[in-house]
Amino acid sequence: MASTFQTAVITGATSTLGVACATHLANAGYGLILVDANRPRLHAFADAMTTRTRQAVEVVPMDVDSVAQRRAFIDKLALDESRLGHGPHRGRPWRHA
Template sequence: MFISRGTAVITGAASNVGIACAERLAHQGYDLTLIARDRQHLLVIAARITDQSGRSVEVLAANLALADELTRVEAILRRDASITLLVNHIDGEPAGLDSRTLMALGVIAPARLADALAAGFSARGTGSVINAASVAALVPCPFSRLH
């Protein structure tokens, strides 16, 4: 018998950190919704986690740096009352991305996704958000406007 802790949504789920997070949460009793750009990679990850844990794993391919895709994901999350945890994680090292894309992935998307779930979390009296960031955010970077 499986006891569910609800659904955990993980962004950047195709990265090593995202995969490790997903595996651990599945073994702790969470069903999962995995979000990243590469649908095929997500499907492979989802199948492996389901086989190992028996948990339900959904995939949602989206580039959260794109406004229309972020809006689509927000709408999906708002409708899902099973979500009890959001893990905002940037997928890998975004080297070579312009400032707008970095801001979209590192600030705007996490804030909007948390906001999309906040009303439901409040109404149900439960829900958590984990914002994972790189330690690079704490290190001064020459010629970088963002760190």
């Protein structure tokens, strides 16, 4: 079944739950934006996902506890919102947490 979404953002991508979600979504045909603070694990996981699923995978080394880093990331996503399809922010501006 084709999805209206093109890309999924996974924070905590190298955690057990993040790996499970990313794997499931990539197998369903989603491209991935993987976000995690652990650069070596993040890059290794992204390489493995690209090899295994042949989906587009982008890595974002980021500490989600940092307000400044979150805001910069959200601003970048808002500028390129078309990659994320029609998610919960459709027709509304992104809000900073």
